[in-house]
Amino acid sequence: xxxxxxxxxxxxxxxxxxxxxxxxxxxxxxxxxxxxxxxxxxxxxxxxxxxxxxxxxxxxxxxxxxxxxxxxxxxxxxxxxxxxxxxxxxxxxxxxxxxxxxxxxxxxxxxxxxxxxxxxxxxxxxxxxxxxxxxxxxxxxxxxxxxxxxxxxxxxxxxxxxxxxxxxxxxxxxxxxxxxxxxxxxxxxxxxxxxxxxxxxxxxxxxxxxxxxxxxxxx
Amino acid sequence: xxxxxxxxxxxxxxxxxxxxxxxxxxxxxxxxxxxxxxxxxxxxxxxxxxxxxxxxxxxxxxxxxxxxxxxxxxxxxxxxxxxxxxxxxxxxxxxxxxxxxxxxxxxxxxxxxxxxxxxxxxxxxxxxxxxxxxxxxxxxxxxxxxxxxxxxxxxxxxxxxxxxxxxxxxxxxxxxxxxxxxxxxxxxxxxxxxxxxxxxxxxxxxxxxxxxxxxxxxx
Numbered sequence: 001x002x003x004x005x006x007x008x009x010x011x012x013x014x015x016x017x018x019x020x021x022x023x024x025x026x027x028x029x030x031x032x033x034x035x036x037x038x039x040x041x042x043x044x045x046x047x048x049x050x051x052x053x054x055x056x057x058x059x060x061x062x063x064x065x066x067x068x069x070x071x072x073x074x075x076x077x078x079x080x081x082x083x084x085x086x087x088x089x090x091x092x093x094x095x096x097x098x099x100x101x102x103x104x105x106x107x108x109x110x111x112x113x114x115x116x117x118x119x120x121x122x123x124x125x126x127x128x129x130x131x132x133x134x135x136x137x138x139x140x141x142x143x144x145x146x147x148x149x150x151x152x153x154x155x156x157x158x159x160x161x162x163x164x165x166x167x168x169x170x171x172x173x174x175x176x177x178x179x180x181x182x183x184x185x186x187x188x189x190x191x192x193x194x195x196x197x198x199x200x201x202x203x204x205x206x207x208x209x210x211x212x213x214x215x216x217x218x219x
Numbered sequence: 220x221x222x223x224x225x226x227x228x229x230x231x232x233x234x235x236x237x238x239x240x241x242x243x244x245x246x247x248x249x250x251x252x253x254x255x256x257x258x259x260x261x262x263x264x265x266x267x268x269x270x271x272x273x274x275x276x277x278x279x280x281x282x283x284x285x286x287x288x289x290x291x292x293x294x295x296x297x298x299x300x301x302x303x304x305x306x307x308x309x310x311x312x313x314x315x316x317x318x319x320x321x322x323x324x325x326x327x328x329x330x331x332x333x334x335x336x337x338x339x340x341x342x343x344x345x346x347x348x349x350x351x352x353x354x355x356x357x358x359x360x361x362x363x364x365x366x367x368x369x370x371x372x373x374x375x376x377x378x379x380x381x382x383x384x385x386x387x388x389x390x391x392x393x394x395x396x397x398x399x400x401x402x403x404x405x406x407x408x409x410x411x412x413x414x415x416x417x418x419x420x421x422x423x424x425x426x427x428x429x430x431x432x433x434x435x436x437x438x
Contacts, residue, residue, distance in 0.1 A: 038257045038258045038259065038338075038361075039257045039340045039361055039362075039365055039368065039369060040257065040358075040360060040361025040362045040365060065368055066341065066368060066369060066370070066371075067367065067368060067370055068364075068367040068368050070364060070367060070368075089341075089345075089371070091310065091339075091341040091342050118341065119257075119340065119368065119369070120310075120339055120340070120341055120342075121258045121338065121339070122285065122308075122310040122337065122339055122342075123310050123339075123341075123342065126308075139259075139360065141259060141358065141360035141361075141383065141386065142257075142258055142259025142360075143258075143259045145287075145289060146258055146259060148286065148287040148289060149258065149284055149285060149286060149287050149289075149338070150258060150285060150338070151285070151286055152285075152308070164360065167360065167386075167389055167390075170386055170389050171386075
Protein backbone atom coordinates (compact mmCIF):
# COMPACT_ATOMS: atom_id res chain seq x y z
CA UNK A 1 0.00 0.00 0.00
CA UNK A 2 2.78 2.38 0.96
CA UNK A 3 4.65 1.51 -2.20
CA UNK A 4 1.65 2.32 -4.37
CA UNK A 5 1.24 5.75 -2.75
CA UNK A 6 4.87 6.57 -3.26
CA UNK A 7 4.67 5.46 -6.89
CA UNK A 8 1.74 7.83 -7.44
CA UNK A 9 3.76 10.66 -5.88
CA UNK A 10 6.78 9.88 -8.03
CA UNK A 11 4.59 9.72 -11.13
CA UNK A 12 3.00 13.14 -10.47
CA UNK A 13 6.41 14.71 -9.98
CA UNK A 14 7.66 12.94 -13.11
CA UNK A 15 4.72 14.30 -15.12
CA UNK A 16 5.65 17.86 -14.12
CA UNK A 17 9.29 17.26 -15.12
CA UNK A 18 8.13 15.76 -18.42
CA UNK A 19 5.96 18.77 -19.25
CA UNK A 20 8.87 21.08 -18.44
CA UNK A 21 11.20 19.16 -20.76
CA UNK A 22 8.60 19.21 -23.56
CA UNK A 23 8.30 23.00 -23.20
CA UNK A 24 12.09 23.31 -23.27
CA UNK A 25 12.54 21.19 -26.40
CA UNK A 26 9.70 23.13 -28.04
CA UNK A 27 11.51 26.39 -27.33
CA UNK A 28 14.74 24.89 -28.73
CA UNK A 29 13.01 23.60 -31.86
CA UNK A 30 14.18 20.07 -31.09
CA UNK A 31 11.80 17.16 -31.60
CA UNK A 32 12.62 14.59 -28.92
CA UNK A 33 11.55 11.04 -29.77
CA UNK A 34 11.50 8.34 -27.10
CA UNK A 35 12.41 5.00 -28.73
CA UNK A 36 11.26 1.94 -26.79
CA UNK A 37 11.51 -1.80 -27.47
CA UNK A 38 12.53 -5.18 -26.08
CA UNK A 39 16.23 -5.94 -25.79
CA UNK A 40 17.64 -6.77 -29.20
CA UNK A 41 14.72 -5.49 -31.28
CA UNK A 42 17.15 -3.40 -33.31
CA UNK A 43 16.92 0.11 -31.81
CA UNK A 44 20.54 1.03 -32.55
CA UNK A 45 20.47 -0.55 -36.01
CA UNK A 46 17.32 1.40 -36.90
CA UNK A 47 18.68 4.68 -35.52
CA UNK A 48 21.93 4.17 -37.45
CA UNK A 49 19.95 3.66 -40.67
CA UNK A 50 17.85 6.77 -39.96
CA UNK A 51 20.93 8.92 -39.31
CA UNK A 52 22.30 7.84 -42.70
CA UNK A 53 18.93 8.47 -44.40
CA UNK A 54 18.44 11.95 -42.91
CA UNK A 55 21.57 13.99 -43.77
CA UNK A 56 19.38 17.13 -43.95
CA UNK A 57 18.69 16.97 -40.19
CA UNK A 58 21.03 17.62 -37.28
CA UNK A 59 20.50 14.54 -35.11
CA UNK A 60 21.63 13.63 -31.60
CA UNK A 61 21.11 10.35 -29.78
CA UNK A 62 20.87 9.70 -26.04
CA UNK A 63 21.72 6.06 -25.36
CA UNK A 64 20.29 4.70 -22.12
CA UNK A 65 21.85 1.46 -20.94
CA UNK A 66 22.23 -0.27 -17.62
CA UNK A 67 25.86 -0.85 -18.51
CA UNK A 68 28.18 -0.69 -21.56
CA UNK A 69 28.67 1.98 -24.20
CA UNK A 70 28.68 -0.12 -27.38
CA UNK A 71 25.59 1.64 -28.77
CA UNK A 72 26.85 5.19 -28.23
CA UNK A 73 30.12 4.28 -29.96
CA UNK A 74 28.19 2.91 -32.96
CA UNK A 75 26.21 6.18 -33.22
CA UNK A 76 29.30 8.39 -32.94
CA UNK A 77 30.98 6.39 -35.69
CA UNK A 78 28.23 7.75 -37.99
CA UNK A 79 29.13 11.33 -37.10
CA UNK A 80 26.05 12.06 -34.98
CA UNK A 81 26.32 13.45 -31.48
CA UNK A 82 25.80 10.82 -28.81
CA UNK A 83 25.30 10.90 -25.05
CA UNK A 84 25.71 7.67 -23.10
CA UNK A 85 23.45 7.38 -20.05
CA UNK A 86 24.06 4.66 -17.49
CA UNK A 87 20.90 4.02 -15.51
CA UNK A 88 22.54 2.30 -12.50
CA UNK A 89 20.33 -0.74 -12.92
CA UNK A 90 17.13 1.28 -13.48
CA UNK A 91 14.76 -0.41 -15.92
CA UNK A 92 13.49 2.77 -17.58
CA UNK A 93 14.25 6.45 -18.17
CA UNK A 94 12.16 9.04 -16.33
CA UNK A 95 11.79 12.71 -17.21
CA UNK A 96 14.51 13.90 -14.83
CA UNK A 97 17.05 11.48 -16.27
CA UNK A 98 16.01 12.44 -19.80
CA UNK A 99 16.38 16.15 -19.02
CA UNK A 100 19.90 15.54 -17.68
CA UNK A 101 20.75 13.59 -20.84
CA UNK A 102 19.29 16.28 -23.10
CA UNK A 103 21.29 18.97 -21.28
CA UNK A 104 24.45 16.92 -21.83
CA UNK A 105 24.20 17.16 -25.63
CA UNK A 106 27.14 19.31 -26.78
CA UNK A 107 26.66 22.29 -29.09
CA UNK A 108 23.50 23.89 -30.49
CA UNK A 109 20.09 22.16 -30.08
CA UNK A 110 19.67 19.46 -32.74
CA UNK A 111 16.62 19.25 -35.02
CA UNK A 112 15.89 15.75 -33.84
CA UNK A 113 16.99 14.01 -30.63
CA UNK A 114 16.38 10.30 -30.15
CA UNK A 115 16.24 8.85 -26.67
CA UNK A 116 17.11 5.16 -26.96
CA UNK A 117 15.35 3.95 -23.83
CA UNK A 118 16.37 0.83 -21.86
CA UNK A 119 15.43 -2.39 -23.67
CA UNK A 120 12.20 -3.34 -21.87
CA UNK A 121 8.59 -3.61 -23.08
CA UNK A 122 7.04 -2.81 -19.70
CA UNK A 123 8.49 -0.16 -17.37
CA UNK A 124 9.48 2.51 -19.95
CA UNK A 125 5.84 2.73 -21.05
CA UNK A 126 4.82 3.79 -17.53
CA UNK A 127 6.99 6.92 -17.39
CA UNK A 128 6.52 10.04 -19.50
CA UNK A 129 10.08 11.00 -20.47
CA UNK A 130 9.07 14.42 -21.75
CA UNK A 131 9.51 13.36 -25.36
CA UNK A 132 7.40 14.99 -28.07
CA UNK A 133 6.66 11.60 -29.63
CA UNK A 134 6.90 7.98 -28.51
CA UNK A 135 8.12 5.42 -31.02
CA UNK A 136 8.04 1.71 -30.29
CA UNK A 137 9.90 -1.03 -32.16
CA UNK A 138 8.61 -4.60 -32.26
CA UNK A 139 10.84 -7.06 -34.12
CA UNK A 140 9.47 -9.95 -36.18
CA UNK A 141 11.26 -12.68 -34.14
CA UNK A 142 9.44 -11.53 -30.97
CA UNK A 143 6.10 -12.67 -32.35
CA UNK A 144 2.82 -11.14 -33.50
CA UNK A 145 1.14 -11.74 -30.11
CA UNK A 146 3.07 -9.04 -28.25
CA UNK A 147 0.25 -6.43 -28.37
CA UNK A 148 -1.86 -8.90 -26.37
CA UNK A 149 0.81 -9.33 -23.71
CA UNK A 150 2.33 -5.85 -23.37
CA UNK A 151 -0.57 -3.57 -24.26
CA UNK A 152 0.49 -0.39 -22.44
CA UNK A 153 3.48 0.40 -24.66
CA UNK A 154 1.37 -0.09 -27.79
CA UNK A 155 -1.20 2.31 -26.32
CA UNK A 156 1.39 4.95 -25.44
CA UNK A 157 3.19 4.98 -28.81
CA UNK A 158 2.60 7.47 -31.61
CA UNK A 159 4.46 5.22 -34.05
CA UNK A 160 5.04 1.48 -34.15
CA UNK A 161 7.98 0.24 -36.20
CA UNK A 162 7.79 -3.47 -37.01
CA UNK A 163 11.48 -4.28 -37.56
CA UNK A 164 13.53 -7.15 -39.01
CA UNK A 165 10.90 -7.60 -41.72
CA UNK A 166 13.55 -9.43 -43.79
CA UNK A 167 13.41 -12.25 -41.20
CA UNK A 168 9.70 -12.81 -41.86
CA UNK A 169 10.17 -15.91 -44.05
CA UNK A 170 11.99 -17.49 -41.12
CA UNK A 171 9.38 -16.93 -38.42
CA UNK A 172 5.64 -17.49 -38.05
CA UNK A 173 4.73 -13.82 -37.90
CA UNK A 174 1.30 -12.68 -39.06
CA UNK A 175 1.88 -9.02 -40.00
CA UNK A 176 -1.80 -8.24 -40.59
CA UNK A 177 -2.85 -9.80 -37.29
CA UNK A 178 -0.11 -7.92 -35.44
CA UNK A 179 -1.14 -4.59 -36.98
CA UNK A 180 -4.81 -5.25 -36.21
CA UNK A 181 -3.96 -6.03 -32.57
CA UNK A 182 -1.92 -2.82 -32.26
CA UNK A 183 -4.67 -0.71 -33.85
CA UNK A 184 -7.28 -2.23 -31.54
CA UNK A 185 -5.25 -0.86 -28.59
CA UNK A 186 -4.37 2.41 -30.29
CA UNK A 187 -6.43 3.36 -33.37
CA UNK A 188 -4.28 6.44 -34.08
CA UNK A 189 -0.91 4.66 -34.10
CA UNK A 190 1.19 5.03 -37.27
CA UNK A 191 2.65 1.67 -38.25
CA UNK A 192 5.85 1.26 -40.26
CA UNK A 193 6.91 -2.29 -41.18
CA UNK A 194 10.61 -2.01 -42.09
CA UNK A 195 13.85 -3.82 -42.62
CA UNK A 196 16.86 -1.67 -41.75
CA UNK A 197 18.96 -4.37 -43.43
CA UNK A 198 17.32 -4.29 -46.88
CA UNK A 199 15.83 -0.79 -46.65
CA UNK A 200 12.28 -2.07 -47.19
CA UNK A 201 9.71 0.35 -45.76
CA UNK A 202 12.31 2.85 -44.54
CA UNK A 203 11.23 5.66 -46.86
CA UNK A 204 7.79 6.01 -45.25
CA UNK A 205 9.38 6.24 -41.81
CA UNK A 206 11.90 8.82 -43.03
CA UNK A 207 9.09 10.96 -44.49
CA UNK A 208 7.12 10.73 -41.26
CA UNK A 209 10.16 11.89 -39.25
CA UNK A 210 10.76 14.81 -41.63
CA UNK A 211 7.11 15.89 -41.37
CA UNK A 212 7.02 15.57 -37.58
CA UNK A 213 10.30 17.45 -37.16
CA UNK A 214 9.02 20.31 -39.32
CA UNK A 215 5.64 20.37 -37.54
CA UNK A 216 7.35 20.50 -34.11
CA UNK A 217 9.31 23.63 -35.13
CA UNK A 218 6.24 25.34 -36.56
CA UNK A 219 3.45 24.62 -34.14
CA UNK B 220 15.74 8.79 -1.14
CA UNK B 221 12.50 7.57 0.40
CA UNK B 222 11.93 5.29 -2.57
CA UNK B 223 15.32 3.65 -2.14
CA UNK B 224 14.67 2.95 1.54
CA UNK B 225 11.33 1.41 0.75
CA UNK B 226 12.88 -0.73 -1.96
CA UNK B 227 15.43 -2.06 0.53
CA UNK B 228 12.62 -2.85 2.95
CA UNK B 229 10.60 -4.59 0.26
CA UNK B 230 13.64 -6.60 -0.82
CA UNK B 231 14.40 -7.83 2.71
CA UNK B 232 10.79 -8.90 3.17
CA UNK B 233 10.84 -10.54 -0.25
CA UNK B 234 14.01 -12.48 0.65
CA UNK B 235 12.26 -13.91 3.72
CA UNK B 236 9.24 -14.92 1.63
CA UNK B 237 11.56 -16.49 -0.96
CA UNK B 238 13.38 -18.58 1.63
CA UNK B 239 10.03 -19.74 3.03
CA UNK B 240 8.83 -20.82 -0.42
CA UNK B 241 12.10 -22.67 -1.08
CA UNK B 242 11.68 -24.57 2.20
CA UNK B 243 8.10 -25.38 1.28
CA UNK B 244 8.95 -26.70 -2.20
CA UNK B 245 11.81 -28.70 -0.66
CA UNK B 246 9.38 -30.33 1.77
CA UNK B 247 7.00 -31.05 -1.14
CA UNK B 248 9.78 -32.52 -3.30
CA UNK B 249 8.97 -30.02 -6.06
CA UNK B 250 11.82 -28.34 -7.92
CA UNK B 251 10.64 -24.84 -8.80
CA UNK B 252 12.46 -23.26 -11.75
CA UNK B 253 12.13 -19.55 -12.45
CA UNK B 254 12.27 -19.02 -16.24
CA UNK B 255 13.26 -15.51 -17.31
CA UNK B 256 13.82 -13.89 -20.72
CA UNK B 257 12.98 -10.97 -22.98
CA UNK B 258 9.52 -10.88 -24.54
CA UNK B 259 9.35 -13.31 -27.43
CA UNK B 260 12.53 -15.28 -26.62
CA UNK B 261 10.51 -18.49 -26.75
CA UNK B 262 9.73 -19.31 -23.12
CA UNK B 263 6.40 -20.99 -23.86
CA UNK B 264 7.73 -22.82 -26.92
CA UNK B 265 10.67 -24.17 -24.91
CA UNK B 266 8.46 -25.21 -21.97
CA UNK B 267 6.06 -26.94 -24.36
CA UNK B 268 8.97 -28.90 -25.88
CA UNK B 269 10.24 -29.83 -22.41
CA UNK B 270 6.82 -31.06 -21.27
CA UNK B 271 6.71 -33.33 -24.33
CA UNK B 272 10.30 -34.52 -23.71
CA UNK B 273 9.77 -35.31 -20.01
CA UNK B 274 6.75 -37.67 -19.79
CA UNK B 275 8.36 -39.32 -16.73
CA UNK B 276 7.93 -36.13 -14.67
CA UNK B 277 4.75 -34.58 -13.32
CA UNK B 278 5.09 -30.95 -14.45
CA UNK B 279 3.11 -27.80 -13.65
CA UNK B 280 3.57 -24.34 -15.15
CA UNK B 281 2.76 -20.95 -13.63
CA UNK B 282 2.33 -18.41 -16.41
CA UNK B 283 2.93 -14.82 -15.36
CA UNK B 284 1.62 -12.23 -17.78
CA UNK B 285 0.53 -8.63 -17.51
CA UNK B 286 -2.54 -9.55 -19.52
CA UNK B 287 -3.83 -12.43 -21.71
CA UNK B 288 -3.90 -16.18 -21.13
CA UNK B 289 -2.63 -17.47 -24.48
CA UNK B 290 0.42 -19.14 -22.88
CA UNK B 291 -1.50 -20.98 -20.16
CA UNK B 292 -3.90 -22.33 -22.77
CA UNK B 293 -0.97 -23.63 -24.86
CA UNK B 294 0.46 -25.43 -21.81
CA UNK B 295 -2.88 -26.98 -20.83
CA UNK B 296 -3.33 -28.26 -24.38
CA UNK B 297 -0.26 -30.45 -23.70
CA UNK B 298 -1.93 -32.01 -20.65
CA UNK B 299 0.21 -30.24 -18.02
CA UNK B 300 -1.33 -28.33 -15.14
CA UNK B 301 -1.20 -24.58 -15.67
CA UNK B 302 -1.87 -21.57 -13.46
CA UNK B 303 -2.35 -18.18 -15.13
CA UNK B 304 -1.08 -15.25 -13.08
CA UNK B 305 -2.00 -11.70 -14.07
CA UNK B 306 0.50 -9.28 -12.59
CA UNK B 307 -1.68 -6.14 -12.88
CA UNK B 308 1.00 -4.34 -14.84
CA UNK B 309 3.87 -5.47 -12.58
CA UNK B 310 7.10 -6.04 -14.49
CA UNK B 311 8.29 -9.02 -12.45
CA UNK B 312 7.16 -11.76 -10.07
CA UNK B 313 8.16 -11.51 -6.41
CA UNK B 314 8.22 -14.30 -3.83
CA UNK B 315 4.76 -13.53 -2.46
CA UNK B 316 3.18 -13.64 -5.91
CA UNK B 317 5.08 -16.86 -6.69
CA UNK B 318 3.90 -18.47 -3.44
CA UNK B 319 0.30 -17.59 -4.28
CA UNK B 320 0.75 -19.09 -7.75
CA UNK B 321 2.36 -22.25 -6.37
CA UNK B 322 -0.47 -22.68 -3.87
CA UNK B 323 -2.95 -22.39 -6.74
CA UNK B 324 -1.63 -25.53 -8.48
CA UNK B 325 -4.39 -28.15 -8.25
CA UNK B 326 -3.71 -31.66 -6.95
CA UNK B 327 -0.56 -33.23 -5.48
CA UNK B 328 2.79 -31.34 -5.63
CA UNK B 329 4.41 -31.81 -9.05
CA UNK B 330 7.99 -33.03 -9.52
CA UNK B 331 8.85 -29.93 -11.46
CA UNK B 332 7.14 -26.53 -11.47
CA UNK B 333 8.14 -23.89 -13.96
CA UNK B 334 7.46 -20.24 -13.25
CA UNK B 335 7.29 -18.45 -16.59
CA UNK B 336 8.20 -14.97 -15.38
CA UNK B 337 7.14 -11.73 -17.13
CA UNK B 338 9.10 -11.15 -20.36
CA UNK B 339 11.75 -8.67 -19.20
CA UNK B 340 15.56 -8.90 -18.95
CA UNK B 341 15.86 -6.44 -16.08
CA UNK B 342 13.39 -6.37 -13.19
CA UNK B 343 12.80 -10.13 -12.72
CA UNK B 344 16.54 -10.57 -12.02
CA UNK B 345 16.26 -8.24 -9.02
CA UNK B 346 13.69 -10.30 -7.12
CA UNK B 347 14.29 -13.73 -5.60
CA UNK B 348 11.08 -15.62 -6.42
CA UNK B 349 11.86 -18.49 -4.07
CA UNK B 350 12.71 -20.80 -6.95
CA UNK B 351 15.25 -23.59 -6.47
CA UNK B 352 16.93 -22.72 -9.76
CA UNK B 353 16.93 -19.74 -12.12
CA UNK B 354 16.94 -20.42 -15.84
CA UNK B 355 17.37 -17.65 -18.38
CA UNK B 356 16.61 -17.81 -22.10
CA UNK B 357 18.42 -15.61 -24.62
CA UNK B 358 17.28 -16.01 -28.22
CA UNK B 359 19.63 -15.73 -31.18
CA UNK B 360 17.76 -12.79 -32.81
CA UNK B 361 18.33 -10.66 -29.68
CA UNK B 362 22.07 -10.57 -30.31
CA UNK B 363 25.27 -11.87 -28.72
CA UNK B 364 25.93 -8.56 -26.90
CA UNK B 365 23.14 -8.96 -24.35
CA UNK B 366 25.42 -10.14 -21.50
CA UNK B 367 27.20 -6.77 -21.78
CA UNK B 368 23.95 -4.84 -21.51
CA UNK B 369 21.86 -6.83 -19.02
CA UNK B 370 24.51 -8.43 -16.80
CA UNK B 371 22.47 -9.02 -13.64
CA UNK B 372 20.20 -11.70 -15.08
CA UNK B 373 23.19 -13.58 -16.49
CA UNK B 374 24.81 -13.42 -13.04
CA UNK B 375 21.69 -14.68 -11.24
CA UNK B 376 20.99 -17.65 -13.54
CA UNK B 377 22.00 -21.25 -12.87
CA UNK B 378 21.33 -22.15 -16.49
CA UNK B 379 21.39 -20.13 -19.71
CA UNK B 380 19.43 -21.49 -22.65
CA UNK B 381 20.43 -19.92 -25.97
CA UNK B 382 17.27 -20.46 -28.01
CA UNK B 383 16.21 -20.25 -31.67
CA UNK B 384 19.57 -21.74 -32.67
CA UNK B 385 17.98 -22.71 -36.00
CA UNK B 386 17.79 -18.97 -36.84
CA UNK B 387 21.57 -18.60 -36.53
CA UNK B 388 22.26 -18.60 -40.29
CA UNK B 389 19.91 -15.64 -40.55
CA UNK B 390 21.47 -13.39 -37.88
CA UNK B 391 24.97 -12.19 -37.02
CA UNK B 392 25.21 -14.09 -33.75
CA UNK B 393 28.62 -15.16 -32.42
CA UNK B 394 27.77 -18.12 -30.17
CA UNK B 395 31.28 -18.49 -28.78
CA UNK B 396 31.53 -14.78 -27.96
CA UNK B 397 28.10 -14.84 -26.30
CA UNK B 398 29.01 -17.86 -24.15
CA UNK B 399 32.35 -16.30 -23.18
CA UNK B 400 30.58 -13.07 -22.13
CA UNK B 401 28.06 -15.02 -20.04
CA UNK B 402 30.79 -17.10 -18.37
CA UNK B 403 32.80 -13.98 -17.56
CA UNK B 404 29.80 -12.74 -15.55
CA UNK B 405 28.97 -16.15 -14.11
CA UNK B 406 31.67 -18.84 -14.36
CA UNK B 407 29.38 -21.56 -12.93
CA UNK B 408 26.48 -21.02 -15.37
CA UNK B 409 25.39 -24.09 -17.36
CA UNK B 410 24.84 -23.12 -21.01
CA UNK B 411 22.49 -24.98 -23.35
CA UNK B 412 22.33 -23.79 -26.98
CA UNK B 413 19.08 -25.24 -28.33
CA UNK B 414 16.46 -25.12 -31.02
CA UNK B 415 13.04 -26.15 -29.75
CA UNK B 416 11.98 -26.22 -33.41
CA UNK B 417 14.55 -28.77 -34.70
CA UNK B 418 15.33 -30.41 -31.33
CA UNK B 419 19.04 -29.54 -31.57
CA UNK B 420 20.64 -29.40 -28.12
CA UNK B 421 17.45 -30.31 -26.27
CA UNK B 422 18.70 -33.66 -24.93
CA UNK B 423 21.43 -32.04 -22.78
CA UNK B 424 18.85 -29.69 -21.27
CA UNK B 425 16.44 -32.56 -20.62
CA UNK B 426 19.18 -34.54 -18.85
CA UNK B 427 20.12 -31.53 -16.73
CA UNK B 428 16.49 -31.09 -15.66
CA UNK B 429 16.17 -34.78 -14.77
CA UNK B 430 19.36 -34.65 -12.68
CA UNK B 431 18.37 -31.43 -10.91
CA UNK B 432 14.85 -32.70 -10.17
CA UNK B 433 16.26 -35.90 -8.66
CA UNK B 434 18.91 -33.99 -6.67
CA UNK B 435 16.25 -31.63 -5.27
CA UNK B 436 14.22 -34.54 -3.90
CA UNK B 437 17.26 -36.23 -2.37
CA UNK B 438 19.30 -33.47 -0.78
